[in-house]
Amino acid sequence: MVDAIVSTAIEKLSDFLTQEINIRIGVKDGVHWLKDELVYLQSSARYAESRQHEELIRIWINNVNEVAQEAVIILERFSDHQKKHSAPRQGVLDCLRSSICICTKEVELYDIGKEIESVKGRVNEIKNRRAEYGIGNILDTANVQQRKRALLRATAVENKVDVVGFEDDVRILLAELTEDPALKYVSIHGMGGLGKTTLAGKLYHSSELSHLKSRAWVCVSEDYKTEDVLRKIIKSFMKQKLDGELAYLDKMDEADLLQHLLNLLQERDGFLAVIDDIWDIKVWKKIKSAFPDKRDGSGVIITTRYKKVAERVDDRCVVHKLRFLNEEESWQLLCKTAKQTPNLDKLGREMVSRCRGLPLAIVALGGLLFHKKSYQDWSKVKNDLWRQLKGESAEIDEILSLSYNELSPQMRDCFLYLARFPEDYTFGVEKLKLLWIAEEFITDKGDGLVMEDVAEEYVNELINRNMILIATFKFDGQVAKCQVHDVVRDLAIQKASADKFLGVFDSSKKHPNPIRGHRRQAIYNGTGDYLELPGSCSDDLKVCSLSVMNESEELTIEEVKLIYTRFENLIVLDLADFSRYKFPREICELEDLRHIRFHKGGFKIQSNQTKLQTVDTIKYSDWIQIDTVNLLDLRALSITSVEGEEVSEEGTAYSWESIAKLTSLETFNFYFSHYLMIPSIRPLSYCENLQSVCLSGPIKDPSELRFLPESVTNLSLSKTKFTQDPMPTLASLSNITALDLGEGTYTGEKMVCSDNTFPCLQFLKLVGHPNLKEWHVEDGAMPSLRGLYIDDCDNMMIPERLNCVPPTPDFTELIYEKKKREIVAQHARELLEGYLMRSPTGEVIYSIQ
Numbered sequence: 001m002v003d004a005i006v007s008t009a010i011e012k013l014s015d016f017l018t019q020e021i022n023i024r025i026g027v028k029d030g031v032h033w034l035k036d037e038l039v040y041l042q043s044s045a046r047y048a049e050s051r052q053h054e055e056l057i058r059i060w061i062n063n064v065n066e067v068a069q070e071a072v073i074i075l076e077r078f079s080d081h082q083k084k085h086s087a088p089r090q091g092v093l094d095c096l097r098s099s100i101c102i103c104t105k106e107v108e109l110y111d112i113g114k115e116i117e118s119v120k121g122r123v124n125e126i127k128n129r130r131a132e133y134g135i136g137n138i139l140d141t142a143n144v145q146q147r148k149r150a151l152l153r154a155t156a157v158e159n160k161v162d163v164v165g166f167e168d169d170v171r172i173l174l175a176e177l178t179e180d181p182a183l184k185y186v187s188i189h190g191m192g193g194l195g196k197t198t199l200a201g202k203l204y205h206s207s208e209l210s211h212l213k214s215r216a217w218v219c220v221s222e223d224y225k226t227e228d229v230l231r232k233i234i235k236s237f238m239k240q241k242l243d244g245e246l247a248y249l250d251k252m253d254e255a256d257l258l259q260h261l262l263n264l265l266q267e268r269d270g271f272l273a274v275i276d277d278i279w280d281i282k283v284w285k286k287i288k289s290a291f292p293d294k295r296d297g298s299g300v301i302i303t304t305r306y307k308k309v310a311e312r313v314d315d316r317c318v319v320h321k322l323r324f325l326n327e328e329e330s331w332q333l334l335c336k337t338a339k340q341t342p343n344l345d346k347l348g349r350e351m352v353s354r355c356r357g358l359p360l361a362i363v364a365l366g367g368l369l370f371h372k373k374s375y376q377d378w379s380k381v382k383n384d385l386w387r388q389l390k391g392e393s394a395e396i397d398e399i400l401s402l403s404y405n406e407l408s409p410q411m412r413d414c415f416l417y418l419a420r421f422p423e424d425y426t427f428g429v430e431k432l433k434l435l436w437i438a439e440e441f442i443t444d445k446g447d448g449l450v451m452e453d454v455a456e457e458y459v460n461e462l463i464n465r466n467m468i469l470i471a472t473f474k475f476d477g478q479v480a481k482c483q484v485h486d487v488v489r490d491l492a493i494q495k496a497s498a499d500k501f502l503g504v505f506d507s508s509k510k511h512p513n514p515i516r517g518h519r520r521q522a523i524y525n526g527t528g529d530y531l532e533l534p535g536s537c538s539d540d541l542k543v544c545s546l547s548v549m550n551e552s553e554e555l556t557i558e559e560v561k562l563i564y565t566r567f568e569n570l571i572v573l574d575l576a577d578f579s580r581y582k583f584p585r586e587i588c589e590l591e592d593l594r595h596i597r598f599h600k601g602g603f604k605i606q607s608n609q610t611k612l613q614t615v616d617t618i619k620y621s622d623w624i625q626i627d628t629v630n631l632l633d634l635r636a637l638s639i640t641s642v643e644g645e646e647v648s649e650e651g652t653a654y655s656w657e658s659i660a661k662l663t664s665l666e667t668f669n670f671y672f673s674h675y676l677m678i679p680s681i682r683p684l685s686y687c688e689n690l691q692s693v694c695l696s697g698p699i700k701d702p703s704e705l706r707f708l709p710e711s712v713t714n715l716s717l718s719k720t721k722f723t724q725d726p727m728p729t730l731a732s733l734s735n736i737t738a739l740d741l742g743e744g745t746y747t748g749e750k751m752v753c754s755d756n757t758f759p760c761l762q763f764l765k766l767v768g769h770p771n772l773k774e775w776h777v778e779d780g781a782m783p784s785l786r787g788l789y790i791d792d793c794d795n796m797m798i799p800e801r802l803n804c805v806p807p808t809p810d811f812t813e814l815i816y817e818k819k820k821r822e823i824v825a826q827h828a829r830e831l832l833e834g835y836l837m838r839s840p841t842g843e844v845i846y847s848i849q
Contacts, residue, residue: 204272
């Protein structure tokens, strides 16, 4: 965490020295000094993070974070000062104003100089405390982490209690392991604490595999050496031998050990090996060749936290994602360890529901409640559940922290940022990516990827590591919305608060967390109470990011104005309820605007706003007033018409010619009222980067869909009112992977998909075609189809050859089935969210959804 913050500060100090030419000598020297000292402090801070459990060390690390952040704030103030006083002045009046302001300018420069000196003094204090706390002598951090992991494995949940709920998993995996005599690979993945090792143990000790006499169970450490892993496997297979008899293994290198293990297993009738807790696929790739396929029913079981590791074990591997326990299974598990009485059932069920099916948390809760007998005692536990759980079982924090500590510094920032979301909150992936960019967690890698693509990689990586849970999918199989498990969210809140990375204000708590001094702040509820918190002006100047997450609380205009004026250095503002107000003119006129999302329309794009990447949604009558020749960065565009809007059906004003100039366009959505006709589609053929197209409304010439560029992979149509079978035209789009034919697309009774058409189509959605009676799909059509969703097509029989195609998620396939309706409702409410953001280069991002 500290590494990321200090790295960002060093980078900005370096950029400042490179870009700012007109810098006073004193300011320049001060910035140079700060940059050099932060570089020296960074190495010590990296070591110190391994001792964050010590109070003094944690305070020292926080001090390093604070001076790094203060240095950045001073630079931002200086840059603003330079811009304010560098505007060209002409005429007598301007010269007079310049003379009058010169005193103000000097005073401001003097204040900035004093602030630099103050930060330099704090840096010197931090350096002195480094020696006092013994931070420079911290050695062998890796061994400390290895000892932690060994401790965790020794006290893991499987050694405490027989975890319930794995009956189906065991049955399915045993069937795979005993299906035929070929060597079997099974990989089990899921977040820490789910019981992966427990499930592997149930398979390992199953009577159905008792014929496999040669057995080995090893845990692979995070910091592994291939030779050590091979020695542990060999020793595990040769348990009957004394260590002294196996001393010869210590003299073997990696190649010798691989051959020795291979020979050992070749000589035996059948083997079963469990390779527990693999963090890196590289270790498996190195040892895999030592397990021979003798077609004797042998098997290898691997457990890992990471989906990516599980999927790369072998082409034939059975990849099994471990689920959370359901409500009844969770209750059964608690009852195994906690002695509840009927009067405590309700309290117990409420507490166990907050564990969200995580066995590790439930077992810890049972241990905490075991010696508590009264209703009052259980109530106290419930009111402060997570703090007490971690006090009872350090494993929860340690196990989850292992996953966190393995993240890169940039991804740690992205993970900690999840603390801003309230409990049970479902957040949109697209919004999260934009927020990460605005917060400057995402940097340009210099490999041609734009920051939005890098953010997409980070989202997928956190999902693969099971640190983010998928809540809903888009129609085309892409992730739409996510959630964070309560235990993981609590870890993010704890670390974010301890590092003063992000603070949370919740007025519903008896003692709201103090958040003064945090650069990023999130308000769950009680915005008025938050704004009345005592604090200094310097505290307000530190705030660079503010979010108001309470959707049931209506902000007043006065509160909105106070936020704008009070936090002068604010660069990210997320107001969930801001869409209830009139769209602010000041936002429309921001020159560095990059993303604007206001689904009600009603804004106008200015000629100088050339950095726009997203415009969603703009009225057609406003769009045709824009000269698009300078919108070279525009990647996503949504246009709509509203009833009563005056649009000519003739002449050059009513056309898509301007869209042909948008060479970077990737996503295009066009929603027209039923009484207006969509014009010629030909101009879209010039958008060579176009990937996703959504058209709603009658199309003048449906056959022109064939002019869509080859780059288009997603196509959604509705209310187009085709009278002829659309499939022959759509079949010309050979690269389409997702096709959504919504309500009113086709008014006819028969559709035919001919042989060899739609070769790449993977997802097909057909909704709202009550007239459709016949749908013929020839044998060679849609060979890649793997998802089909059909609704409100009651008069049509599904073609026989498509009966085996599974249904698509249709936006609502959720992790928690019982939460389905709540999350769908949450999705509807999120259409009202709004946020103001600025990118690393100063661009502002604004969205009202």
